[in-house]
Amino acid sequence: MHSARQLYCHLACSMALTGLALVQGCAGKSTPGPPPAPVATLTMKYKPTTLTQEYPAQLEASNTVEIRPQVGGILYRQDAIEGTKVSRGQTLFEIDPQPYQAALLQAQATLAQANAQQAETVRDLARARSLTAIDALSQRELDAAVAAHDSSLAQVKGAEAAVKTAQLNLGYTKVSAPIEGMMSRASIRVGGVVTAYTTLLTTVYQSDPMYANFSIGEQPLLQLQRELGRPVSQLNASQRQFHVRLADGTEYELPARLDFVDAAVDLRTDTLAVRVSVPNPKQFLRAGQYVRVVVSTRERPNALLLPQRAVQVLQDKNFVWVVDRQGKAEPRDVKMGPQLGTEWLVEQGLSPGDVVVVDGTQKLKAGVPVQAQPLPETALASAEPHAP
Secondary structure (H helix, E strand, O other), X not given: OXXXXXXXXXXXXXXXXXXXXXXXXXXXXXXXXXXXXXXXEEEOOOEEEEEEEEEEEEEEEEEEEEEOOOOOEEEEEEOOOOOOEEOOOOEEEEEXXXXXXXXXXXXXXXXXXXXXXXXXXHHHHHHHHHHHHOOOOOHHHHXXXXXXXXXXXXXXXXXHHHHHHHHHHHHHOEEEOOOOEEEOOOOOOOOOEEXXXXXXXXXXXXXXXXXXXXXXXXXXXXXXXXXXXXXXXXXXXXXXXXXXEOOOOOEOOOOEEEEEEOOOOEOOOOEEEEEEEEOOOOOOOXXXXXXXXXXXXXXXXEEOEEEHHHOEEEOOEEEEXXXXXXXXXXXXXXXXXXXXXXXXXXXXXXXXXXXXXXEOHHHXXXXXXXXXXEOOHHHHHOOOOOOO
């Protein structure tokens, strides 16, 4: 009995020791963690950069002409197509010419009658002078012949003027483009009644070049002139200081030229009106479009630039993810300057050699190991603008 109890205790102790050994063995093994997350990174380095300022602007045709008829009548034909380019002198519309053709014929007939009467008075005056020379005709009768002759000359001139007016009116039935440009929508359709000098037929926009109108506030104007080192009005086209950025963020291919700077600041808005001229040979730009005028200010030889998508915003503060020497991601507060296209100028917080995460930031946490993969230069060049 005693030996059986000793055997039971021995077995129980053995099982307990075996379980403890198993637990200790399991506790000694560590579960492998997830592999480091791959992220696209950019190593910061200095590069020369031209700083710019942008101003919202609206495009305007360099010349706009409202097409109105000089004679009234029924609109007979539309010769030009709406929305297409027209040349100077090209016929756009035709007004029914028949009434004006009849008026011209009538004026020509009146002129022929006046010429006949004038020829008769010339003969009468010649006879009167010959008879007066031999005292066969009184001086009074000679004066009457002279007056009739002068009156017939005046009637001829009046009839000639009437013919000229009828010819002009007949020519005005063809409404032509006074400038080269783009024809807008027709306001009157064929068959409609038009009134001379009143009815608006269409509008022609001279779209090469285009004007970009914008305004600069008084304080930004002073800052801009300090950075440029000279007044805005002294910039010239050879310096190519102005560029146009379209609504989709792309830069227009041709540089702009300063065309106009107002002589005084508008007291109502406290701004100075400025206008640049933009070449538009391919008719790519349209009047009324909203663009941004980019003004080059100064050169910064040692600038640090980041893609805009690499910068995060949290409670009005900017920060980026940086890969430290241990290969771990850490957030870092940065102070950003102006945006330059798809990039952002770094004012404070980064130094040359810092490795910044550009893509893959959504899966990062402080202290998490990452697998840094340098971002190719082609990826930077083809990146689309992205507002942080």
